[in-house]
Amino acid sequence: MSDMTASDANMMGGDFPNPLHVDAEELRLVTPYFDADYYLASNVDVAHAAVDPLEHFMTHGWREGRDPSINFSVTYYLRANPDVESVGINPLLHYVLSGRSEGRRPSRLLHSERIILEAARPLSIREQEWMAESGGAPSLGPDVLKRALEAVLQERSGLIVSVSHDDYQTNVGGVQNLVREERFGFEKVGCAYLHLSPATAIPNLAPHNSAVDFYFSLRLGSDHLGLVRSEDLLQALSSLRRVGIPLAVVVHHLLGTAPEVVEDIAALSSIPAIIWVHDYFTVCANYNLLRNDVRFCGAPPLDSRACGVCVYGEDREAIRPRIEAFFRTALPIVLAPSEAALSLWLSTAGLPYQVSAAQPLARIVLASHPSPHGVPPNRPLRIAHLGARLASKGWLAFERLVLRFAGDSRYEFFQLGVPGPGVTTGAVRNVPVRVTSEAPDAMIEAVAEHRIDAVVCWSTWPETFCYAAHEAVAAGAFLLTHPGAGNVPALVAGPAAGQGLILPDEEALHALLEQNRLGPMLSTGRRRGVLVREGGTAAWLLRSAEWPRFHREMALARANNAAVEA
Amino acid sequence: MPQWRPEGVSEVHCFTSASFAYLDRVRVLAETLRRHHPDWRLWLCLVDQEPPGFGFDGNHEWLAGVVRVTELGIPDLCRQLFTHDVVELCTAVKGPMLHWLLQRGAEKVVYLDPDIAVLGSLSEVEALLDRHDIVLTPHQLEPDECPQAIRDNEIGSLKYGIYNLGFLAVSGREEGLRFACWWRNRLLEHCYDDVPGGLFTDQRWCDLVPAFFASSYVLRDPGYNVASWNLNRRPITIATDGTILAGGSPLKFFHFTKVNSVGEVMLERYAGGRIEVFELMQWYRRRLVAHAPALLPKGWWAFSCYADGTPIPREHRRLYRDRPDLWQRYPDPFAAGPAAFEAV
Numbered sequence: 001m002s003d004m005t006a007s008d009a010n011m012m013g014g015d016f017p018n019p020l021h022v023d024a025e026e027l028r029l030v031t032p033y034f035d036a037d038y039y040l041a042s043n044v045d046v047a048h049a050a051v052d053p054l055e056h057f058m059t060h061g062w063r064e065g066r067d068p069s070i071n072f073s074v075t076y077y078l079r080a081n082p083d084v085e086s087v088g089i090n091p092l093l094h095y096v097l098s099g100r101s102e103g104r105r106p107s108r109l110l111h112s113e114r115i116i117l118e119a120a121r122p123l124s125i126r127e128q129e130w131m132a133e134s135g136g137a138p139s140l141g142p143d144v145l146k147r148a149l150e151a152v153l154q155e156r157s158g159l160i161v162s163v164s165h166d167d168y169q170t171n172v173g174g175v176q177n178l179v180r181e182e183r184f185g186f187e188k189v190g191c192a193y194l195h196l197s198p199a200t201a202i203p204n205l206a207p208h209n210s211a212v213d214f215y216f217s218l219r220l221g222s223d224h225l226g227l228v229r230s231e232d233l234l235q236a237l238s239s240l241r242r243v244g245i246p247l248a249v250v251v252h253h254l255l256g257t258a259p260e261v262v263e264d265i266a267a268l269s270s271i272p273a274i275i276w277v278h279d280y281f282t283v284c285a286n287y288n289l290l291r292n293d294v295r296f297c298g299a300p301p302l303d304s305r306a307c308g309v310c311v312y313g314e315d316r317e318a319i320r321p322r323i324e325a326f327f328r329t330a331l332p333i334v335l336a337p338s339e340a341a342l343s344l345w346l347s348t349a350g351l352p353y354q355v356s357a358a359q360p361l362a363r364i365v366l367a368s369h370p371s372p373h374g375v376p377p378n379r380p381l382r383i384a385h386l387g388a389r390l391a392s393k394g395w396l397a398f399e400r401l402v403l404r405f406a407g408d409s410r411y412e413f414f415q416l417g418v419p420g421p422g423v424t425t426g427a428v429r430n431v432p433v434r435v436t437s438e439a440p441d442a443m444i445e446a447v448a449e450h451r452i453d454a455v456v457c458w459s460t461w462p463e464t465f466c467y468a469a470h471e472a473v474a475a476g477a478f479l480l481t482h483p484g485a486g487n488v489p490a491l492v493a494g495p496a497a498g499q500g501l502i503l504p505d506e507e508a509l510h511a512l513l514e515q516n517r518l519g520p521m522l523s524t525g526r527r528r529g530v531l532v533r534e535g536g537t538a539a540w541l542l543r544s545a546e547w548p549r550f551h552r553e554m555a556l557a558r559a560n561n562a563a564v565e566a
Numbered sequence: 567m568p569q570w571r572p573e574g575v576s577e578v579h580c581f582t583s584a585s586f587a588y589l590d591r592v593r594v595l596a597e598t599l600r601r602h603h604p605d606w607r608l609w610l611c612l613v614d615q616e617p618p619g620f621g622f623d624g625n626h627e628w629l630a631g632v633v634r635v636t637e638l639g640i641p642d643l644c645r646q647l648f649t650h651d652v653v654e655l656c657t658a659v660k661g662p663m664l665h666w667l668l669q670r671g672a673e674k675v676v677y678l679d680p681d682i683a684v685l686g687s688l689s690e691v692e693a694l695l696d697r698h699d700i701v702l703t704p705h706q707l708e709p710d711e712c713p714q715a716i717r718d719n720e721i722g723s724l725k726y727g728i729y730n731l732g733f734l735a736v737s738g739r740e741e742g743l744r745f746a747c748w749w750r751n752r753l754l755e756h757c758y759d760d761v762p763g764g765l766f767t768d769q770r771w772c773d774l775v776p777a778f779f780a781s782s783y784v785l786r787d788p789g790y791n792v793a794s795w796n797l798n799r800r801p802i803t804i805a806t807d808g809t810i811l812a813g814g815s816p817l818k819f820f821h822f823t824k825v826n827s828v829g830e831v832m833l834e835r836y837a838g839g840r841i842e843v844f845e846l847m848q849w850y851r852r853r854l855v856a857h858a859p860a861l862l863p864k865g866w867w868a869f870s871c872y873a874d875g876t877p878i879p880r881e882h883r884r885l886y887r888d889r890p891d892l893w894q895r896y897p898d899p900f901a902a903g904p905a906a907f908e909a910v
Contacts, residue, residue: 080831103714109837109839110837110839110841110844113841113844114841117844117845120848291804291845292845292848292849294841295804295842295845296806297804297808298805298806298807298808299806300805300807300808301807301808304807304808304809305685305804305808305809305817306804306805306808306809306810308685308849309685309804309810309846309849310849311848311849311852
């Protein structure tokens with residue numbers, strides 16, 4: 001035990017006596033099964049004590065239920081093997097010496113997925129916890145709101161009212177980026193942009209009760225106005241309509257809102273309300289269509305056996321009539337961020353609509369010539385996961401890949417994004433990356449800077465528009481994905497053809513690496529590129545048949561305004 | 567006596583047998599059976615008595631009725647209650663309860679263990695009873711290959727019975743009644759967990775059924791009675807159209823044996839790396855929590871203790887079973903107390 005003093009040992013081990021003797025042969029045997037980085041990241045106290053992590057595990061750690069790697073669970077091994085527990089042997093040593101050859105499992109079957117499965121709870125339960133955390137009192141009276149809207153409409157002659165689940169200025173993500181982008185687009189053509197998000201964020205539809213007020217948080221242009229009662233908002237918008245101001249309603253998400261309230265607002269729209277399919281919330285309460293949070297379900301009929309055993313089955317049943325009523329009344333225009341998303345929505349939603357179209361969030365433009373930078377000789381291939389360690393984004397498949405090839409000198413593994421959630425194997429190197437409105441290309445730059453050769457994009461749900469996949473290709477990386485990842489395989493089959501591979505399953509992914517087939521694919525010349533943002537709703541509307549009418553109404557409103565001023 | 571309600575609407579009477587400790591399971595069975603067969607009537611054979619302060623009203627459950635063990639006309643009941651442990655007694659009453667239903671004119675009777683959840687239509691069983699008098703489901707439908715599965719499953723079947731008696735369907739015709747009489751009589755005398763002695767409660771008896779009753783039928787659909795002991799040959803998959811399949815056949819019912827204890831280890835062993843099994847298990851656990859009876863003391867069983875509250879050891883039950891002289895000396899063994907048996 002190199003740097004550990006007796007007092008250190010006592011401090012860390014609680015009531016343990018002085019450091020126990022560690023047999024050198026035992027250390028040698030367990031070393032290949034011990035992940036020091038994982039151990040230190042999981043046990044901050046050990047890291048602070050600056051002791052040898054393996055020796056700590058062998059003397060104290062296993063007795064305290066600390067795991068030697070992400071692959072081995074001390075608690076599980078002892079629970080599943082009472083014979084080992086009864087004799088008080090170090091479970092990892094037992095596994096190495098005999099358990100492995102006897103076919104004993106080092107950890108619970110499908111442990112990572114089962115953790116997610118066991119944590120899955122209906123929205124109706126989760127929303128109670130959210131509601132306890134958020135909320136607020138209205139700060140904006142009807143007169144103040146009306147004056148604010150009138151003031152901005154002095155300069156502009158049309159009003160876009162958009163609805164989404166949160167404030168796009170204070171939250172980061174694909175939908176938020178799009179809202180920001182389309183605001184600029186609309187403002188450029190003379191429209192004011194009023195954004196509504198529920199004052200109380202919940203992961204469900206808000207309850208609808210005409211006796212209880214619903215509050216929106218309002219942002220006009222870039223200014224946060226405050227909270228307003230939906231009735232007051234409706235009154236203010238109605239009065240604008242009465243004086244001829246054209247109004248268009250864009251619904252990015254219904255989460256957290258009462259669709260009945262949004263429906264009343266949509267009724268004021270001069271053109272059919274536009275609703276986006278950023279995910280599949282209008283199809284199921286699990287907006288990723290992940291049954292029990294672990295498997296793509298395909299949105300089967302509500303009365304199916306699958307929905308019967310899904311934690312979201314009852315939520316889906318509860319919200320469906322309200323979503324249906326919204327679509328029936330609003331008969332909206334449906335926009336999806338990819339053809340893949342639109343196609344899946346059309347085949348599963350069963351909801352009435354007027355027009356549907358795909359409006360990609362961004363378009364990739366690749367250089368006409370391959371990048372001169374290939375994989376340097378004798379350097380391991382660099383394979384990465386982009387973004388947070390989220391199961392829905394394919395983290396578990398990536399982690400399994402890493403664990404399969406950890407220690408293999410042919411490969412190096414990276415995660416570009418926030419270092420979490422959770423602790424992972426020490427065989428993954430984290431590169432912190434944060435994409436913001438100020439640094440929208442931060443991920444592309446990081447992928448290029450770290451010379452990432454391939455990105456595994458193994459999303460477990462059909463992505464509607466996967467920025468990470470586009471960023472990977474734009475940075476010149478080779479994309480590895482599977483057929484169920486939504487618009488990612490569409491990207492590989494289309495704009496990024498030749499710069500990616502669609503593999504049927506994880507087994508094929510592992511075989512690709514095992515059989516050295518990835519390297520030659522990377523040497524054929526990858527191209528770098530740029531992501532061109534496509535303008536969101538504004539770009540689509542300006543191209544649509546609805547725009548001339550809306551534009552005429554804007555001109556009339558301008559004329560009226562001028563007449564009043566004169 | 568529960569009210570017998572022959573309404574002529576339904577010919578199928580289902581029953582299960584349980585103590586209050588399994589009331590949550592009974593409720594899940596009732597809930598799931600009702601979803602697929604709202605016209606079938608489920609009876610509970612209750613092998614228990616209410617603990618103080620615990621209210622139970624069978625009318626408020628999704629049950630056709632509750633038949634208490636005391637209502638089945640079991641001879642020398644007190645001795646039977648004492649000589650069986652909870653599993654033995656809950657299985658021993660299945661014969662008398664089947665007989666009870668058939669005697670009252672039930673045309674088709676289906677027994678389902680309380681730890682079963684119905685996940686598909688059982689109409690095929692109803693149809694089979696038009697042509698056969700006894701329908702059984704084997705633990706396994708095909709040979710295993712790996713040594714551990716052979717030990718766990720095939721040798722398990724040789725020890726505990728070829729057919730899983732979590733399910734049984736019997737017609738009300740003469741042959742069905744003949745089976746019920748035979749089974750009832752055997753269970754009243756020989757329903758013990760005594761594998762070395764060739765017995766395993768009610769189950770091993772039914773190994774004899776195909777030989778004794780020519781009109782019996784072995785149901786070989788892999789969608790029936792799926793459990794840890796056959797899961798390795800019947801992988802669970804959930805299709806995007808929402809159907810749940812076992813070995814490629816629509817899942818009819820899953821048998822969640824000991825799901826909160828050793829059953830999980832066996833499910834893990836034979837899940838074949840598929841998460842779907844655990845989805846079912848998690849769903850079942852959620853339903854159990856939703857249906858947990860309030861105010862039931864943990865581990866309650868009315869016949870687990872002597873009158874003075876001392877738990878009855880298995881040896882005392884066996885001793886009383888095997889010594890007819892003690893029947894005379896202690897006609898109420900519960901009241902006799904542990905001292906009476908420790909002294910013997």
